[in-house]
Amino acid sequence: xxxxxxxITHSQKIADLEHSISVLNWDxxxxxxxxxxxxxxxxxxxxAGIHHxxxxxxxxxxxxxxxxxEDLTDIQKRNVxxxxxxxxxxxxxxxxxxxxxxxxxxxxxxxxNEARSKNDxxxxxxxxxxLVKLKREECELYGYENHPYNAQLDLYEPGATxxxxxxxxxxxxxxxxxxxxxxxxxxxxxxxxxxxxxxTTKQLAFTEELLAQMGYNFKSGRQxxxxxxxxxxxxxxxxxxxxRVNENDLSEILWSxxxxxxxxxxxxxxxxxxxxxPAGSYLSLGLHxxxxxxxxxxxxxxxxxxxxxxxxxxxxxxxxxxxxxxEDFYKAMNIVKPSLIRTNADELTYxxxxxxxxxxxxxxxxxxxxxxxxxxIWNEKYKAYLGVDVPSDSxxxxxxxxxxxxxxxxxxxxxIGSFYAAQFYNQASKDINNLDxxxxxxxxxxxLNWLREKIHKHGRLFAADELCIKITGEKLNFKxxxxxxxxxxxxxxxxx
Amino acid sequence: xxxxxxxITHSQKIADLEHSISVLNWDxxxxxxxxxxxxxxxxxxxxAGIHHxxxxxxxxxxxxxxxxxEDLTDIQKRNVxxxxxxxxxxxxxxxxxxxxxxxxxxxxxxxxNEARSKNDxxxxxxxxxxLVKLKREECELYGYENHPYNAQLDLYEPGATxxxxxxxxxxxxxxxxxxxxxxxxxxxxxxxxxxxxxxTTKQLAFTEELLAQMGYNFKSGRQxxxxxxxxxxxxxxxxxxxxRVNENDLSEILWSxxxxxxxxxxxxxxxxxxxxxPAGSYLSLGLHxxxxxxxxxxxxxxxxxxxxxxxxxxxxxxxxxxxxxxEDFYKAMNIVKPSLIRTNADELTYxxxxxxxxxxxxxxxxxxxxxxxxxxIWNEKYKAYLGVDVPSDSxxxxxxxxxxxxxxxxxxxxxIGSFYAAQFYNQASKDINNLDxxxxxxxxxxxLNWLREKIHKHGRLFAADELCIKITGEKLNFKxxxxxxxxxxxxxxxxx
Numbered sequence: 001x002x003x004x005x006x007x008i009t010h011s012q013k014i015a016d017l018e019h020s021i022s023v024l025n026w027d028x029x030x031x032x033x034x035x036x037x038x039x040x041x042x043x044x045x046x047x048a049g050i051h052h053x054x055x056x057x058x059x060x061x062x063x064x065x066x067x068x069x070e071d072l073t074d075i076q077k078r079n080v081x082x083x084x085x086x087x088x089x090x091x092x093x094x095x096x097x098x099x100x101x102x103x104x105x106x107x108x109x110x111x112x113n114e115a116r117s118k119n120d121x122x123x124x125x126x127x128x129x130x131l132v133k134l135k136r137e138e139c140e141l142y143g144y145e146n147h148p149y150n151a152q153l154d155l156y157e158p159g160a161t162x163x164x165x166x167x168x169x170x171x172x173x174x175x176x177x178x179x180x181x182x183x184x185x186x187x188x189x190x191x192x193x194x195x196x197x198x199x200t201t202k203q204l205a206f207t208e209e210l211l212a213q214m215g216y217n218f219k220s221g222r223q224x225x226x227x228x229x230x231x232x233x234x235x236x237x238x239x240x241x242x243x244r245v246n247e248n249d250l251s252e253i254l255w256s257x258x259x260x261x262x263x264x265x266x267x268x269x270x271x272x273x274x275x276x277x278p279a280g281s282y283l284s285l286g287l288h289x290x291x292x293x294x295x296x297x298x299x300x301x302x303x304x305x306x307x308x309x310x311x312x313x314x315x316x317x318x319x320x321x322x323x324x325x326x327e328d329f330y331k332a333m334n335i336v337k338p339s340l341i342r343t344n345a346d347e348l349t350y351x352x353x354x355x356x357x358x359x360x361x362x363x364x365x366x367x368x369x370x371x372x373x374x375x376x377i378w379n380e381k382y383k384a385y386l387g388v389d390v391p392s393d394s395x396x397x398x399x400x401x402x403x404x405x406x407x408x409x410x411x412x413x414x415x416i417g418s419f420y421a422a423q424f425y426n427q428a429s430k431d432i433n434n435l436d437x438x439x440x441x442x443x444x445x446x447x448l449n450w451l452r453e454k455i456h457k458h459g460r461l462f463a464a465d466e467l468c469i470k471i472t473g474e475k476l477n478f479k480x481x482x483x484x485x486x487x488x489x490x491x492x493x494x495x496x
Numbered sequence: 497x498x499x500x501x502x503x504i505t506h507s508q509k510i511a512d513l514e515h516s517i518s519v520l521n522w523d524x525x526x527x528x529x530x531x532x533x534x535x536x537x538x539x540x541x542x543x544a545g546i547h548h549x550x551x552x553x554x555x556x557x558x559x560x561x562x563x564x565x566e567d568l569t570d571i572q573k574r575n576v577x578x579x580x581x582x583x584x585x586x587x588x589x590x591x592x593x594x595x596x597x598x599x600x601x602x603x604x605x606x607x608x609n610e611a612r613s614k615n616d617x618x619x620x621x622x623x624x625x626x627l628v629k630l631k632r633e634e635c636e637l638y639g640y641e642n643h644p645y646n647a648q649l650d651l652y653e654p655g656a657t658x659x660x661x662x663x664x665x666x667x668x669x670x671x672x673x674x675x676x677x678x679x680x681x682x683x684x685x686x687x688x689x690x691x692x693x694x695x696t697t698k699q700l701a702f703t704e705e706l707l708a709q710m711g712y713n714f715k716s717g718r719q720x721x722x723x724x725x726x727x728x729x730x731x732x733x734x735x736x737x738x739x740r741v742n743e744n745d746l747s748e749i750l751w752s753x754x755x756x757x758x759x760x761x762x763x764x765x766x767x768x769x770x771x772x773x774p775a776g777s778y779l780s781l782g783l784h785x786x787x788x789x790x791x792x793x794x795x796x797x798x799x800x801x802x803x804x805x806x807x808x809x810x811x812x813x814x815x816x817x818x819x820x821x822x823e824d825f826y827k828a829m830n831i832v833k834p835s836l837i838r839t840n841a842d843e844l845t846y847x848x849x850x851x852x853x854x855x856x857x858x859x860x861x862x863x864x865x866x867x868x869x870x871x872x873i874w875n876e877k878y879k880a881y882l883g884v885d886v887p888s889d890s891x892x893x894x895x896x897x898x899x900x901x902x903x904x905x906x907x908x909x910x911x912i913g914s915f916y917a918a919q920f921y922n923q924a925s926k927d928i929n930n931l932d933x934x935x936x937x938x939x940x941x942x943x944l945n946w947l948r949e950k951i952h953k954h955g956r957l958f959a960a961d962e963l964c965i966k967i968t969g970e971k972l973n974f975k976x977x978x979x980x981x982x983x984x985x986x987x988x989x990x991x992x
Contacts, residue, residue, distance in 0.1 A: 016542035019535075023520055031527075035716040036734030039515075039771065043730070046512035050546060220531040234539070238532030275535065 003063050004076060008277065010060050011083060015276030017051040019234045026240060029226045052098065055090045075279055078461050082278035092141050101138070104131050105406045112404030119394040121375050128403060129371045132364055135408055139365065149365040152409030156285040157416060159463055162362060165412055169355050171478040172415070177385065179486060180336060180348055186493040189331040196320045200245045206316055207243060207257035210309065214261050214295060215448040216241075220268055229256040231263035231292075235275055239267040251333060255296055262295030263288060265448060269456025278460035285410065287464055289417020290424060291451065297347045297418065298425040298484070299439065299447070303330045308442040334492055338386040340395050348485055351418065352385040357400075357411040365408055420468065422481035424455075427472045499559050500572060504773065506556050507579060511772030513547040515730045522736060525722045548594070551586045571775055574957050578774035588637050597634070600627050601902045608900030615890040617871050624899060625867045628860055631904055635861065645861040648905030652781040653912060655959055658858060661908055665851050667974040668911070673881065675982060676832060676844055682989040685827040692816045696741045702812055703739060703753035706805065710757050710791060711944040712737075716764055725752040727759035727788075731771055735763040747829060751792055758791030759784060761944060765952025774956035781906065783960055785913020786920060787947065793843045793914065794921040794980070795935065795943070799826045804938040830988055834882040836891050844981055845882060847914065852877040853896075853907040861904055916964065918977035920951075923968045 024044050032040060054060070064084040072080065093101075108127040115124035139148035147162040154160065208223060226242035233239045241260035246252040266288060274280025282288050299305050303326065310326035321329075336346045342353035360377060363369040369377060378397040379390045390396035402410055429435050432446050439447075454471045465475050489495070520540050528536060550556070560580040568576065589597075604623040611620035635644035643658040650656065704719060722738035729735045737756035742748040762784060770776025778784050795801050799822065806822035817825075832842045838849035856873060859865040865873060874893040875886045886892035898906055925931050928942050935943070950967045961971050985991070 012538070013542050016539040020516055020520060020539050020543055023523055023539075024516060027519055027523065031718065033715050033718055033734055035713070036730060039731035039733055039768070042508070043512040043516050043519075046509050047516055217531070219529050222527065222529055234532060235535035237535055238529055272535070 003067050003070060004072065006063055007060075007067060007080065007083070010054070010057070010063075012276035014051065014054045017047055017054060021047045021051065022232050023234055026232045026234075029228075029230070030224045030242060052090070055087070061087050061091065075461065079277045079279055082460055089142065092143075093138070097134075097137075097141070101134050101406065104134055105404075108406070109401075109404045112398065112401070116394050116398040119392050119398075121393045121398060124398065124404070125371050128374075131403070131406055132371055135365060135406065136367065147362070147366060149362045149409065152361075152365055153412065154409075156407075156410050156413050157464070158284055159465060160286070160412065160416070165358060168415070168419070168476075168478055169358055171482070172351050172355050173385070175478070175482050176348060176351060176485070179482075179489070180338070180352075182495055183336045183348075183489055183493050184338070186495060188337070189335055189492065190328070191332040191335045193321070193324050193328060194251045194332050195249055197248055198250045198317055198320060200247050202316050203245050203250065203253045204243075206313060207253055209312070210254075210258060211241070211261045211264075213309075213442060214258070214265060214444055216261050216264055217268055221264060223257065229260050231260045231267065233267045236268055236270045236272045236280070239264045254333075255300065258300040259292045259296040262292035265295070265451070266291040266456055269448075269452045270459055271457055274459055279458075281460050283455075283458075283460050283462070283467065284464050285413035286416035286420060287455065287467070289413055290420035291417075291455070293347075293418045294421035294425055294451075298421055299444075301330075301333050301347065302439070302488075303327065304436050304439040306330050307440050331492060334489070336489060336493075338388055340382070340386075340388055340390060341399055347418070348489065349386060351415045354411050354415040356381040356385060358415075361408045361411065416476065419476055419478055419481045422484045423468070423472050423477060424451075426480045426484070499563050499566060500568065500576075502559055503556075503563060503576065503579070506550070506553070506559075508772035510547065510550045513543055513550060517543045517547065518728050518730055522728045522730075525724075525726070526720045526738060548586070551583070557583050557587065571957060575773045575775055578956055585638065588639075589634065593630075593633075593637070597630050597902065600630055601900075604902070605897075605900045608894065608897070612890050612894040615888050615894075617889045617894060620894065620900070621867050624870075627899070627902055628867055631861060631902065632863065643858070643862060645858045645905065648857075648861060649908065650905075652903075652906050652909050653960070654780055655961060656782070656908065656912070661854060664911070664915070664972070664974055665854055667978070668847050668851050669881070671974075671978050672844060672847060672981070675978075675985070676834070676848075678991055679832045679844075679985055679989050680834070682991060684833070685831055685988065686824070687828040687831045689817070689820050689824060690747045690828050691745055693744055694746045694813055694816060696743050698812050699741050699746065699749045700739075702809060703749055705808070706750075706754060707737070707757045707760075709805075709938060710754070710761060710940055712757050712760055713764055717760060719753065725756050727756045727763065729763045732764055732766045732768045732776070735760045750829075751796065754796040755788045755792040758788035761791070761947070762787040762952055765944075765948045766955055767953055770955055775954075777956050779951075779954075779956050779958070779963065780960050781909035782912035782916060783951065783963070785909055786916035787913075787951070789843075789914045790917035790921055790947075794917055795940075797826075797829050797843065798935070798984075799823065800932050800935040802826050803936050827988060830985070832985060832989075834884055836878070836882075836884055836886060837895055843914070844985065847911045848881040850907050850911040852881060854911075857904045857907065912972065915972055915974055915977045918980045919964070919968050919973060920947075922976045922980070 021044055024040060024047070028037075028040055028044075061084075064080060064087055067076075067080045068084070104127065108124070108131050111124045111127040115121060135152065136148060139151035142151040142154075144151035144154075145161075150161050153162070153165070204223075204225075208218075211223060212218065220237045221239045221241065223241050223243060225244060227244065229241070229243050231239065231241050241257070241264050243253050243256040243260060266282060270280050270282065272280070306326045306329055310321075310329050313329075314321040314324075334346070336348050338349050338352075339345055342350065342357075345353055356378070359381065360369070360374065364371070364374075375393050375397050382388050382390050382396065400411075402408075428447060428450050432438070432450055435447065438444070455467065458467065462470065468474070468476055517540055520536060520543070524533075524536055524540075557580075560576060560583055563572075563576045564580070600623065604620070604627050607620045607623040611617060631648065632644060635647035638647040638650075640647040640650075641657075646657050649658070649661070700719075700721075704714075707719060708714065716733045717735045717737065719737050719739060721740060723740065725737070725739050727735065727737050737753070737760050739749050739752040739756060762778060766776050766778065768776070802822045802825055806817075806825050809825075810817040810820075830842070832844050834845050834848070835841055838846065838853075841849055852874070855877065856865070856870065860867070860870075871889050871893050878884050878886050878892065896907075898904075924943060924946050928934070928946055931943065934940070951963065954963065958966065964970070964972055
């Protein structure tokens with residue numbers, strides 16, 4: 001077992017570095033004083049450099065190769081093969097390329113920030129061009145089959161391909177666009193109750209109750225405030241969430257906290273014994289997002305959930321809510337309305353935003369369009385899919401941080417996650433006796449136990465496709481999301 | 497300049513590791529959820545291991561040796577010689593010894609914790625014996641002149657020796673013991689106003705005002721709560737303090753915040769351009785403590801300081817304080833009274849606590865007494881120097897964490913710091929026009945500027961002795977503390 005023990009020790013050391021970087025990043029987003037930024041960036045870069053050295057260490061690769069031929073258990077074999085895949089990936093990019101990429105990303109981020117605040121795409125364009133060029137090169141270095149964009153997709157959703165996503169987004173385009181058009185012709189519901197004045201400390205305390213009810217373990221985590229909500233993991237025993245509060249918009253904190261709580265439950269459900277190993281790591285970003293979306297949408301925006309929790313909320317904000325019912329609240333949180341900004345979109349039109357980014361990224365990485373075309377294409381697609389005119393690039397092609405970070409292939413995981421969520425939730429409703437009743441009683445433990453058993457505890461032991469078949473009997477299928485959407489929103493908008 | 501540039505880059509990398517560890521430690525003390533502890537310990541150990549590898553890297557030592565013969569500026573020369581000293585020190589302990597020490601310290605800490613809570617020295621004794629044995633060995637490995645304890649002292653206060661400290665503590669023993677006896681025979685002042693109920697959030701807000709008034713830069717730091725107050729540095733642009741609040745004892749937060757604020761001003765005053773180099777590092781623990789004690793005692797427990805700040809405090813707590821004057825408050829915060837616990841001691845009898853630890857450590861490391869003798873010797877010395885009977889080992893020999901951490905030679909820096917503080921403050925009063933008047937007006941900037949110019953900005957460019965002579969014209973001299981004490985407390989206790 002000498003080689004396997006070395007493998008564990010070295011993998012855990014890599015994990016220690018990775019999680020230490022996460023602590024520094026978390027602090028940066030949550031508590032760090034402003035003057036600290038430059039030195040903190042340097043400290044993170046130093047740790048990242050050491051992390052890279054350890055991840056690509058020659059001996060590590062040699063041991064992994066040897067382990068392929070050793071007599072291991074199935075779990076050990078899976079750990080080794082996943083680690084070897086990651087090792088090979090990290091060794092495909094040479095140091096000079098990594099440095100060049102990292103420098104270009106830093107500059108792109110600065111340029112994007114300025115471009116967005118000045119509403120001037122031309123400030124961002126030259127840097128983005130450099131970055132896209134490097135990304136295209138990166139695809140060649142990693143290697144791919146059929147379409148270079150597959151190399152990018154694989155970074156976030158192993159196994160995802162243009163071929164499969166084209167089919168998925170074709171469904172989105174046809175079925176969902178049509179259904180949303182029907183909703184648009186129905187009378188709109190009232191959401192004004194969300195936009196009253198709600199005291200922030202009470203909002204925070206209420207979401208802590210919701211997190212505890214979901215099963216989030218505050219002895220292995222905490223919730224703080226940050227500009228952009230996120231979940232971060234230092235081990236499955238320390239998984240932190242952040243949220244944001246708007247005194248005049250209750251929805252902001254609710255969906256942030258519940259969404260991040262879903263992510264955090266996944267991470268808290270990974271087995272600490274497998275710390276630093278694939279068996280103790282999340283499967284893919286799509287699977288991760290399935291957990292956050294399941295809690296945010298399938299549970300958190302359901303009537304049964306609020307049948308239990310609305311009374312408590314009324315109790316905290318009697319002056320705001322005593323004249324409303326759980327049903328009013330449910331309607332107000334499920335307004336479907338095409339809009340310009342992805343992060344503010346409802347759970348249906350959200351996928352048009354992703355669809356647009358998917359189509360653009362695929363063509364951009366594939367080389368059939370160029371950076372200079374982006375504003376025009378962006379605006380055309382928003383008109384076509386969402387029916388909205390984009391008034392400025394700041395509210396259009398410059399709205400997301402992702403490209404400036406060099407993340408291409410990330411957006412699709414948001415939709416994949418939602419579609420997995422619908423499919424999993426459909427299965428959970430079958431597997432768990434009286435799930436609806438349990439939720440109405442505020443008993444969320446059976447749902448969490450189901451997710452723990454079916455998904456969390458397996459870490460990366462199965463591929464996403466395999467796991468989905470194991471749980472639901474088939475691969476990811478858009479129909480479950482469509483069924484969920486039709487059932488829920490037909491009732492909400494009195495469609496026949 | 498190739499070698500010097502390598503030297504800077506490598507030193508900054510070491511500093512990045514050191515400060516990253518500090519972030520992880522800070523989080524552990526301030527915000528970390530309880531279940532996180534084991535993995536966090538492992539993450540810190542991993543970073544510490546890499547830090548040790550970098551600090552003892554062969555090439556680093558070779559470059560430092562080469563640089564000794566290169567044409568450098570005085571500052572560069574000083575950087576290189578200080579770094580070489582540190583390098584040689586770290587390479588004197590081999591890996592096996594470091595591991596053994598670190599393991600023994602972990603076990604000692606656990607044993608000490610249990611021993612203290614059960615009031616049973618015998619639980620701690622065997623581990624402490626192992627640790628003392630290793631510490632004696634460590635002195636031999638480091639090397640020393642005249643007395644092995646000098647090797648330990650040098651870790652915290654470079655240049656400090658048994659010879660000099662014997663003289664210093666002889667003065668403490670004779671002059672201070674005699675003066676405290678005089679105070680003891682005078683009528684005691686009233687401190688009851690400190691022990692009313694003070695709302696904690698208001699206490700916290702008030703200390704933030706005091707820190708800002710001192711010149712603490714909240715854009716380069718923050719104040720949080722922790723069980724044991726401390727200051728920690730991630731760079732001179734991010735120096736954080738912690739404090740503690742007791743709703744029924746206002747003194748707790750006041751002296752914690754002002755004390756840590758003094759430490760933090762020193763760290764914020766180091767030059768960011770010298771990040772990671774001796775020129776950008778604090779000089780010694782004694783010098784560090786001089787900054788905290790100067791603010792805590794010479795300034796923070798002075799009448800002039802409260803002539804300015806008491807009105808504001810009254811304003812915050814009118815019901816508690818409207819019947820009192822600044823003078824009443826000043827008397828209440830300067831009660832001299834022998835006691836059992838070092839951390840609760842007043843600024844005079846405090847040094848008897850240190851004296852006792854100094855005498856014990858010197859003999860223990862020197863091998864003239866053994867661990868088994870400690871409780872008896874401890875109690876005898878408390879009777880002799882403080883006139884108090886020690887009712888239990890928990891309140892006696894087991895009260896401090898230091899020995900369980902393997903820190904021998906640390907305690908004297910507390911007294912050295914106070915004595916430096918008195919000597920520096922005396923000089924500042926001469927150098928700064930109308931210092932008393934400025935303080936009465938709440939204008940503390942000239943004092944901070946003086947400390948910045950005389951001490952902070954020099955980092956480790958001078959030895960402590962040298963710097964003290966540069967500032968005050970002579971080496972550390974106990975008489976300044978004694979003069980300060982006599983003047984202040986003769987007035988407070990109406991002694992003639």
